[in-house]
Amino acid sequence: MALGVHSEVGKLRTVMVCRPGLAHRRLTPANCGALLFDDVIWVDRAIEDHAYFTTAMRERAIEVLEFGDLLTDVCADRVARDWILDRRIVEEEVGTGMSRELRTWLAEMRPARLAELLVGGVAKAELPFDARGLFGGYLEDSDFVIQPLVNLIFQRDPSAWIYDGVVLSPMFWPARKKEGLLLDAIYHFHPRFSGAANMWWGGDLQQHYGAETLEGGDVMSIGQGVVLMGMGERSSPQAVTQLARRLFAANGARRVIACQLAKMRTSMHLDTIFSFLDIDLVSIYPEIADRIRCTSLYPGDVPGEVRYExxxxxxxxxxxxxxGVHTLRVLTTGGDTYAAEREQWDDGNNVLALDRGVVLAYDRNTYTNQKMRDAGVNVIEVPGGELGRGRGGTHCLSCPVERDPVEL
Incomplete structure (x- = not known):
C-alpha cells in the first residue's frame, strides 16, 4: 500500500514516533516552561513507558519508524548532512563568531551522534573550541548553542499526512520551529520517503510564513475526502485557508472543515478534546467541544478560489x-466535574486508534477508559505519568504514515 492516511480509525499500518532521550535530560525547572513542558520528567521511566507504547503497536503488526533512526540514516548521507547543516547552522542562529567552527565540528561527527545532537541540543560547555563572538561571550556554559527539541516526542505536530500527501507544519512557538527542518530532511532524503508522497504544503521551512501557523494535532483526515482542521492556540485561519487552497488545487481533498477552538493551553489542538474511536464513535470534552464553531471550505469556481460555508x-x-452518518455516538470525558477536567488535562480524549474500536490510551485516565470499554472499545493502556508532562497523549505521540480507509 502506498504511503497515506485515509481515515482516523482504519487499520494503522505504519507510524512514526520519537523516543525520549538527551533533549529531555536537559529539561530543568528553569527552562521547562519555555520549552513547553509543564515539569521536568523522569527520563529513564519515560523511555520505558515509550517502549511499552511502541511494543503495543508492533504486537499488532504495525510498522513503527523511530525518528532518531531515520535521522541517523539521513545524516549518513553526505549530501543530506550538508543540506541540514546549511540550514541549521546559520549566522542568524549561532552568530558570526562560531558558525564556521560549529559547522565543521558537527559535519565530522558520526551520523548517530550528529542526529542525537540535532535533537538533543548542544550547550556552550560541550563545544571543543572557544565560543567566540558576541553571542559566544553572552552565553553561560549551561546555555544552549543549539536548542534541544524536547517536543519532537509529540510526532503528531511537525508534519501531518493528509490522504496521499503530507504537510510540513510551520509551527507556532519558537521552541518547536526547528522541528520541521529535520522532518523535511527525512521526507526529502530518506529512501523510505523520498519521492513517495506529495508534499502538499510547507516543504520550504526557510520561507517566512508570517501569521500562517499550523500543527498536526489540529489536522484529521476523516475520510470521504474531508479534513478537519482546528484553529485554536497553535493553528491559524490563514494557514488553514492556505493549506485548503493547496489541497483543492492538487485534488488532495474535496472539503476542509475549519473548527474554531478557544485559544487556551487546555485545548491547544483539536485532538486534545476530540478523538475518533470508531467510524461513528467519538470521545469529546464537551465543555470545550460544544463551543466549537465550524466553517466548511470548498474549491471555488475559479482555480485558487475558496468557497466558504x-x-x-x-x-x-x-x-x-x-x-454521511445520521448521528455520532459520543463518549464524554469520564468522572464527575472535577475528574473530567483532570482527565481532559491528562489527555483522556487524546487516544490513538490502531483499528476500528481499538485504541491506545494513558492508564491514568481511569474513568474515561472505563467509559470506552463500556461502549465496546478495546482499550490498551500505556503508562502516562511521565510521557504526558508536555501535554500530549497517544494521539500526540504518533504520526501515522500509512492508514487504511474505512467503509462508511
Missing amino acids: RHEQTFLQVVAGAL
Whole structure:
C-alpha cells in the first residue's frame, strides 16, 4: 500500500514516533516552561513507558519508524548532512563568531551522534573550541548553542499526512520551529520517503510564513475526502485557508472543515478534546467541544478560489453530516466535574486508534477508559505519568504514515 492516511480509525499500518532521550535530560525547572513542558520528567521511566507504547503497536503488526533512526540514516548521507547543516547552522542562529567552527565540528561527527545532537541540543560547555563572538561571550556554559527539541516526542505536530500527501507544519512557538527542518530532511532524503508522497504544503521551512501557523494535532483526515482542521492556540485561519487552497488545487481533498477552538493551553489542538474511536464513535470534552464553531471550505469556481460555508449546526452535527452518518455516538470525558477536567488535562480524549474500536490510551485516565470499554472499545493502556508532562497523549505521540480507509 502506498504511503497515506485515509481515515482516523482504519487499520494503522505504519507510524512514526520519537523516543525520549538527551533533549529531555536537559529539561530543568528553569527552562521547562519555555520549552513547553509543564515539569521536568523522569527520563529513564519515560523511555520505558515509550517502549511499552511502541511494543503495543508492533504486537499488532504495525510498522513503527523511530525518528532518531531515520535521522541517523539521513545524516549518513553526505549530501543530506550538508543540506541540514546549511540550514541549521546559520549566522542568524549561532552568530558570526562560531558558525564556521560549529559547522565543521558537527559535519565530522558520526551520523548517530550528529542526529542525537540535532535533537538533543548542544550547550556552550560541550563545544571543543572557544565560543567566540558576541553571542559566544553572552552565553553561560549551561546555555544552549543549539536548542534541544524536547517536543519532537509529540510526532503528531511537525508534519501531518493528509490522504496521499503530507504537510510540513510551520509551527507556532519558537521552541518547536526547528522541528520541521529535520522532518523535511527525512521526507526529502530518506529512501523510505523520498519521492513517495506529495508534499502538499510547507516543504520550504526557510520561507517566512508570517501569521500562517499550523500543527498536526489540529489536522484529521476523516475520510470521504474531508479534513478537519482546528484553529485554536497553535493553528491559524490563514494557514488553514492556505493549506485548503493547496489541497483543492492538487485534488488532495474535496472539503476542509475549519473548527474554531478557544485559544487556551487546555485545548491547544483539536485532538486534545476530540478523538475518533470508531467510524461513528467519538470521545469529546464537551465543555470545550460544544463551543466549537465550524466553517466548511470548498474549491471555488475559479482555480485558487475558496468557497466558504458557515454552519449553524454543532461541531458534532457537522462532522456526522460530512461522514454521511445520521448521528455520532459520543463518549464524554469520564468522572464527575472535577475528574473530567483532570482527565481532559491528562489527555483522556487524546487516544490513538490502531483499528476500528481499538485504541491506545494513558492508564491514568481511569474513568474515561472505563467509559470506552463500556461502549465496546478495546482499550490498551500505556503508562502516562511521565510521557504526558508536555501535554500530549497517544494521539500526540504518533504520526501515522500509512492508514487504511474505512467503509462508511
